[in-house]
Amino acid sequence: MTEHVNTELPAYHEPSSSFAKEIELEPGGSGIMHCIQCGMCTASCMVANMTDRYRPRKLIQKILLGKREEVLTSELPWLCMTCRLCEERCQEDVDPTDIFTAVREIAAREGYIPAVFQNAIDKVLEDGWMLNDSYTDFEEDDRSDLGLDADLGWNTEFVKKIKKRYFKGGIEV
Numbered sequence: 001m002t003e004h005v006n007t008e009l010p011a012y013h014e015p016s017s018s019f020a021k022e023i024e025l026e027p028g029g030s031g032i033m034h035c036i037q038c039g040m041c042t043a044s045c046m047v048a049n050m051t052d053r054y055r056p057r058k059l060i061q062k063i064l065l066g067k068r069e070e071v072l073t074s075e076l077p078w079l080c081m082t083c084r085l086c087e088e089r090c091q092e093d094v095d096p097t098d099i100f101t102a103v104r105e106i107a108a109r110e111g112y113i114p115a116v117f118q119n120a121i122d123k124v125l126e127d128g129w130m131l132n133d134s135y136t137d138f139e140e141d142d143r144s145d146l147g148l149d150a151d152l153g154w155n156t157e158f159v160k161k162i163k164k165r166y167f168k169g170g171i172e173v
């Protein structure tokens, strides 16, 4: 008697995690259910190449498993450089870049922005330029040598508008 082999495989893995379903509904998160945990994203990722802490496959696994608080309070999703190498190489059309953007959107809405990024935002809002501290006399000299205005000329109106639009009640100006 021939053994019956079921060749009908599901089209994709369907995890039960409510967090995965939440991410799926966010802009960019729609492909998450297709992840088969092959690890190609981690193998392609330059950030993963620099630090053992960052593993895109593992982050996606934690979402699929429903580790909502752990993922949202972690700094790891914020380390993605959005280079999209993982997206280029994923054979299942999953886009980790946009998935981690969706994670960051939710984290920001719930007040979990890592201090280092919050500081960067504060700095931009303060004087319009994140690298103000690194603007030195040398750079002024360089700008003069290149015939550029040595005065950076902060666009304070722009900063005011950004503050009003995004940080003071969301009124579009």
Ligand code: SF4
Pocket: 034, 035, 036, 037, 038, 039, 040, 041, 042, 056, 057, 060, 089, 090, 091, 092, 093, 094, 095, 096
């Ligand atoms: S390469 Fe695609 S399918 Fe493989 S683990 Fe990464 S996201 Fe999932």
Ligand code: SF4
Pocket: 041, 044, 045, 046, 047, 048, 056, 079, 080, 081, 082, 083, 084, 085, 086, 087, 096, 097
């Ligand atoms: S987009 Fe992010 S997760 Fe993907 S390879 Fe680049 S740094 Fe890594």
